[in-house]
Amino acid sequence: MIWNTVESASREAIEAIQLKRLQETARRVYALNPFYKEKFEERGITPEDIRSLEDLQRLPFTRKQDLRNHYPFGLFCVPMSEVVRIHSSSGTTGKPTVVGYNAHDMEVWNEVMARVYTMSGVGAEDVVHNAYGYGLFTGGLGFHYGAEKVGATVVPASGGFTDRQLMLMRDFGATVLACTPSFALHLAEVAAKAGSEFRKDYKLKVGIFGAEPTSEGLKKEVAKAWGIEYREVYGLSEIIGPGVSCSCSHSDRLHLFEDHFLPEIIDPETGEVLPEGERGELVITTLSKQALPIIRYRTGDITSLVKEPCGCGRTMVRMESIVGRADDMLIVNGVNVYPSQVEHVIANAEGVTLNYQIIAEKKGHLDKLEIMVEVSEEIMTDNVGELEHIRKEIQASLLNNLYINANVKLVEPNTIERSMGKAVRVVDKRR
Amino acid sequence: MSKSVKQLSVFLENKVGRLGEVTGILAKAGIRIRSIELVEAGDFGILRLIVAETERAKELLEAGGFSVKVSPVIAVEIAHESGCFNRIVSLLAAEGINIQYAYTCHGGPLGIFILKTDRVEMLRAVEVLESDGVKVLDAV
Numbered sequence: 001m002i003w004n005t006v007e008s009a010s011r012e013a014i015e016a017i018q019l020k021r022l023q024e025t026a027r028r029v030y031a032l033n034p035f036y037k038e039k040f041e042e043r044g045i046t047p048e049d050i051r052s053l054e055d056l057q058r059l060p061f062t063r064k065q066d067l068r069n070h071y072p073f074g075l076f077c078v079p080m081s082e083v084v085r086i087h088s089s090s091g092t093t094g095k096p097t098v099v100g101y102n103a104h105d106m107e108v109w110n111e112v113m114a115r116v117y118t119m120s121g122v123g124a125e126d127v128v129h130n131a132y133g134y135g136l137f138t139g140g141l142g143f144h145y146g147a148e149k150v151g152a153t154v155v156p157a158s159g160g161f162t163d164r165q166l167m168l169m170r171d172f173g174a175t176v177l178a179c180t181p182s183f184a185l186h187l188a189e190v191a192a193k194a195g196s197e198f199r200k201d202y203k204l205k206v207g208i209f210g211a212e213p214t215s216e217g218l219k220k221e222v223a224k225a226w227g228i229e230y231r232e233v234y235g236l237s238e239i240i241g242p243g244v245s246c247s248c249s250h251s252d253r254l255h256l257f258e259d260h261f262l263p264e265i266i267d268p269e270t271g272e273v274l275p276e277g278e279r280g281e282l283v284i285t286t287l288s289k290q291a292l293p294i295i296r297y298r299t300g301d302i303t304s305l306v307k308e309p310c311g312c313g314r315t316m317v318r319m320e321s322i323v324g325r326a327d328d329m330l331i332v333n334g335v336n337v338y339p340s341q342v343e344h345v346i347a348n349a350e351g352v353t354l355n356y357q358i359i360a361e362k363k364g365h366l367d368k369l370e371i372m373v374e375v376s377e378e379i380m381t382d383n384v385g386e387l388e389h390i391r392k393e394i395q396a397s398l399l400n401n402l403y404i405n406a407n408v409k410l411v412e413p414n415t416i417e418r419s420m421g422k423a424v425r426v427v428d429k430r431r
Numbered sequence: 432m433s434k435s436v437k438q439l440s441v442f443l444e445n446k447v448g449r450l451g452e453v454t455g456i457l458a459k460a461g462i463r464i465r466s467i468e469l470v471e472a473g474d475f476g477i478l479r480l481i482v483a484e485t486e487r488a489k490e491l492l493e494a495g496g497f498s499v500k501v502s503p504v505i506a507v508e509i510a511h512e513s514g515c516f517n518r519i520v521s522l523l524a525a526e527g528i529n530i531q532y533a534y535t536c537h538g539g540p541l542g543i544f545i546l547k548t549d550r551v552e553m554l555r556a557v558e559v560l561e562s563d564g565v566k567v568l569d570a571v
């Protein structure tokens with residue numbers, strides 16, 4: 001089932017919509033916001049210079065810092081009387097980023113979330129257990145109204161209270177679980193205390209997960225723990241919240257709703273636009289938002305895009321599940337390496353998620369990489385040869401998949417430095 | 432499950448003092464070590480132990496931050512005389528059973544020979560040894 005026919009429109013039709021909306025958005029920000037007007041003027045362009053989609057590249061980037069600098073409402077393009085909703089990032093350092101929506105923007109958000117639910121096979125018969133946090137964070141309310149739009153029954157559970165959540169899921173017959181993957185796994189672990197047959201007490205068929213970086217290993221674990229289909233949703237509050245893209249039944253890639261959000265992939269170092277299929281930083285221009293339209297927003301997320309139509313019938317461009325953060329990128333002897341890629345390689349080689357740390361050092365003129373991998377119970381053996389085999393296997397996979405020559409070192413559990421409970425992934429001693 | 436005893440394997444990095452931490456944890460808990468063998472490979476090693484209370488030792492070592500694996504091994508009684516190891520090794524070799532590793536364990540007037548075969552061969556190894564009069568132990 002496809003929510004909106006535009007999701008399977010021809011490439012030409014999609015591009016025609018994109019160009020028309022891009023021109024409108026450029027006119028809107030230029031006319032209504034001094035920040036953008038100044039930026040356009042710096043480049044000697046006006047909205048009339050946008051004649052093709054390629055002209056997008058002439059427009060300036062917008063960064064998270066620009067939102068912070070204009071805290072709270074400085075980048076809004078409508079009077080506050082028109083704003084119906086505010087969301088904000090938690091912002092552990094400095095000012096939070098604040099985003100606003102008018103009634104039209106809320107419709108856009110509900111529309112894209114309705115596409116997410118439909119893509120996940122969710123409709124009026126379903127009961128959606130929504131354990132994303134309700135509040136300033138966009139997760140809770142984004143998932144809430146989208147579910148209502150497709151006619152499903154929403155249980156606004158929000159976060160915490162694991163035992164009570166499980167009771168509600170059982171008693172209300174939840175068929176859809178919407179939450180972060182790590183919370184889904186936590187719920188499963190607690191539910192499993194009732195015995196290995198616990199799944200018979202639940203009616204879950206699909207989970208719509210997102211809001212945190214997730215390894216392939218964790219996705220498989222969550223799907224297996226609950227015995228459900230795993231759908232991944234991507235989004236960020238600066239663009240709209242959840243609902244920018246979502247994975248379908250035919251592909252691990254996420255269909256990006258490009259009639260509302262225009263994506264580009266750039267080299268994070270040079271800002272240059274990269275050809276289709278290459279990995280780089282995702283940049284998004286909103287095409288239909290009115291309260292806070294945003295031009296060429298640097299998401300900081302690393303992914304790639306393919307336009308080839310999908311087996312599910314949709315033609316909307318598909319993005320790869322986020323590979324890493326542009327900020328975490330390491331350049332090792334000229335090769336770009338993201339810590340999460342290392343994690344994927346280890347998980348694929350050994351079938352389990354292992355704790356690791358990447359240590360980059362300079363040896364002469366060359367970069368030297370050492371990867372420490374904790375020996376967990378899952379891979380522990382009584383045989384030295386087997387451990388040495390695992391070590392070499394990880395080393396070979398890194399070379400074959402990422403083209404990096406690293407020395408893998410097996411270490412005892414809990415020896416990798418933790419910071420706020422999370423393992424420190426990268427130690428760059430070259431800086 | 433064939434006749435076997437339980438062996439603990441502990442992952443150790445090649446660092447000063449780690450071995451002492453393992454033996455310290457066991458000594459503090461009053462768990463007797465019957466046999467101990469350290470095998471190393473470059474930066475790391477595996478410490479193999481046969482102890483009096485395997486499960487309790489495993490829990491304590493894991494709580495102490497170590498990765499621990501319990502595996503079954505074959506323990507046979509041997510006399511202190513020349514040729515006794517050769518007899519056991521030859522019996523298994525004649526049947527095409529590979530010994531992955533072996534070490535000894537002391538206690539009492541007779542010695543104990545600990546050996547590990549491929550898991551699938553264990554049952555057959557025990558049968559071969561017992562049918563030739565070798566005493567296979569289910570506890571040490």
Ligand SMILES: [Zn+2]
Pocket residue numbers: 248249250251255310311312313314
């Ligand atoms: Zn698809």
